[in-house]
Amino acid sequence: MKLWGRWGRYVSGALGMTVACGALMWGLLGTSLAEGAWQQMEVPDTSGGLVVDPHLLGDKRLQVFFGWSSNERAVKAPEFSFSVFDKDHWNEIKAPFFGSNYAGVRNVDCAIAKYSVGVIFQNNIVEQGKDAFEVRFAISNDNGWSFSNPAVCDSFVSSMDTGSDVSIAGVGGRKASLCFGWIAENRMVKTAILDPNYRGDRPRANNMGRHGLNGARVELAGEEEGGFVSVWNDGGSLQSAYIKPLIGTSEEATTVAKGKFGLNFSASDNKGRNAMLVYDLPRLLKGNKSRRQVRRWQDGAWQVVAAAPPVGGEAPLGASLTSCQDEKGNLYVASLSRDGEKIYVSALRNGQFTPPQVAMNLKPIIGCTGFDLAVNGDYLYLFASQGPHNQMVRRPLAEV
Numbered sequence: 001m002k003l004w005g006r007w008g009r010y011v012s013g014a015l016g017m018t019v020a021c022g023a024l025m026w027g028l029l030g031t032s033l034a035e036g037a038w039q040q041m042e043v044p045d046t047s048g049g050l051v052v053d054p055h056l057l058g059d060k061r062l063q064v065f066f067g068w069s070s071n072e073r074a075v076k077a078p079e080f081s082f083s084v085f086d087k088d089h090w091n092e093i094k095a096p097f098f099g100s101n102y103a104g105v106r107n108v109d110c111a112i113a114k115y116s117v118g119v120i121f122q123n124n125i126v127e128q129g130k131d132a133f134e135v136r137f138a139i140s141n142d143n144g145w146s147f148s149n150p151a152v153c154d155s156f157v158s159s160m161d162t163g164s165d166v167s168i169a170g171v172g173g174r175k176a177s178l179c180f181g182w183i184a185e186n187r188m189v190k191t192a193i194l195d196p197n198y199r200g201d202r203p204r205a206n207n208m209g210r211h212g213l214n215g216a217r218v219e220l221a222g223e224e225e226g227g228f229v230s231v232w233n234d235g236g237s238l239q240s241a242y243i244k245p246l247i248g249t250s251e252e253a254t255t256v257a258k259g260k261f262g263l264n265f266s267a268s269d270n271k272g273r274n275a276m277l278v279y280d281l282p283r284l285l286k287g288n289k290s291r292r293q294v295r296r297w298q299d300g301a302w303q304v305v306a307a308a309p310p311v312g313g314e315a316p317l318g319a320s321l322t323s324c325q326d327e328k329g330n331l332y333v334a335s336l337s338r339d340g341e342k343i344y345v346s347a348l349r350n351g352q353f354t355p356p357q358v359a360m361n362l363k364p365i366i367g368c369t370g371f372d373l374a375v376n377g378d379y380l381y382l383f384a385s386q387g388p389h390n391q392m393v394r395r396p397l398a399e400v
Helices: 015-029
Strands: 039-041 051-057 063-068 079-086 105-113 116-124 132-140 151-157 166-171 177-183 188-194 206-210 218-222 228-233 237-243 254-258 265-268 276-280 292-298 301-305 320-325 331-336 342-349 357-361 370-376 379-386 389-396
Touching: 051 105, 051 379, 063 105, 079 105, 079 116, 105 177, 116 166, 116 177, 132 177, 151 177, 177 218, 177 228, 188 218, 188 228, 206 228, 206 237, 218 276, 228 265, 237 276, 254 276, 276 320, 276 331, 320 370, 331 370, 342 379, 357 379, 357 389
Parallel strands: 051 370, 105 166, 166 218, 218 265, 265 320
Antiparallel strands: 039 389, 051 063, 063 079, 105 116, 116 132, 132 151, 166 177, 177 188, 188 206, 218 228, 228 237, 237 254, 265 276, 276 292, 292 301, 320 331, 331 342, 342 357, 370 379, 379 389
16 A cells, blocks of 8 residues: 655665664564454565565465565665565565666555466656656466566656556456556556567556545556456546456546545455445535445446444544555555554454454554555454554454
C-alpha cells in the first residue's frame, strides 16, 4: 500500500541521517506488540535498510515484494527486492536486478496469474533527473523464485519526485493474463494487458482518465470473464472502467461514488474472480448507515454489497485502506489511522463487518512507508514498514 509520499520528501542527502535517527528512536521506544490475539512474526532481515511500498503475495506460499536499500549510502536508491517465507522463517532477501541500473524504486506491486507471478515497479531514472521515471514489469514462470529481465511499460516526467503509483492484477483460466496500471505524466491513468508468455515489445497502453491532485492511487482487479476493472480517484469521485480481455481496450469510465476519498479505497479479487471494491466515505450522507461501502463487479457494473457497520461502531476514518480476500471470497480490510500509529483490521461476514481490531501498533513520528494484507492457509497476514523498521503479524481467519 503506497505511502511513500510521507517519506519521499526526505529522499535527499539528509535521508541517511533520518534513517539512523529512526533506528535510534525505535531502539529507545522498544518493540510494541499488537493488541489482542495477533501473533507477532519474524520479518526479513533488511540490515536496517530502507523498505519502500511492501506488498504481500499469499497464494501458494507467502512472499513479500518491496523496494529496499541495504545501507545508508544507498538509501536514495532502493532496489526491487523480495523474500520468501519458508515454513518458519524468511529466506535471504533477493534483489534480482541488482547492478542493472534499476535503482531508485519508489512503488511496487505483485500479482499471480495461474502459474505465473507478475511484478511491476516504478523507479527514478537518476541520471536524467529526480523527476524522470520508468515503469517496468517482470514475469516469473516458477511461482516467484526467479524473474525475467524487466521490460518497460512507460517512461515519463512526474511533477512529484516521490513518483506516482503502480498496480497489477492477474487472471487464470484458459488464457492467463496480467493487467498493469500506473499514473503517468500529467496525472494520466494508464493500463495495459500482457500475456505472461508474451515475447514482443512493451504492451500497448490505454489512457483511462486523469487522476486528482491528491492521493495518487490506481487499483485493479480481475473478473470472471477474463477482463479487469480499474478504479482511480479523480479528486472529486471514484472513477472506474472495464478493460476487455486479451485486447486490453477499455470501456468509458463511470462514476462509482462522489467525494474526496484520498487513499481510502481498495480493489481486490479472488484469484482473478469476484472483483470487489471497498471504500470509506469522507462523510456520511443522508441515508448512509455505514461509512465503509462495498461493491462487487457483476453484470458489467459495481453492484452494492450489504455491509452493515460492526456492533460497537466503526473505527475512525483513516488515512489509507488495503484489502484482500480468502478462497471463499470473504473480504478483509486494513486501515491505517490518520496519525499513522495504528492499523485496524476488520472482516465482512454475513453482510456485516466485524468489530475493528488493532492488529498493529506503529511508532509515532517515524511514519509509514507502506502496509499490506494477504491470506495464506488459514491465516491473515499483515506486513507494515516504517522505513528501516518492519513488522508482521498474523491471526486465524476465523478470529478476525
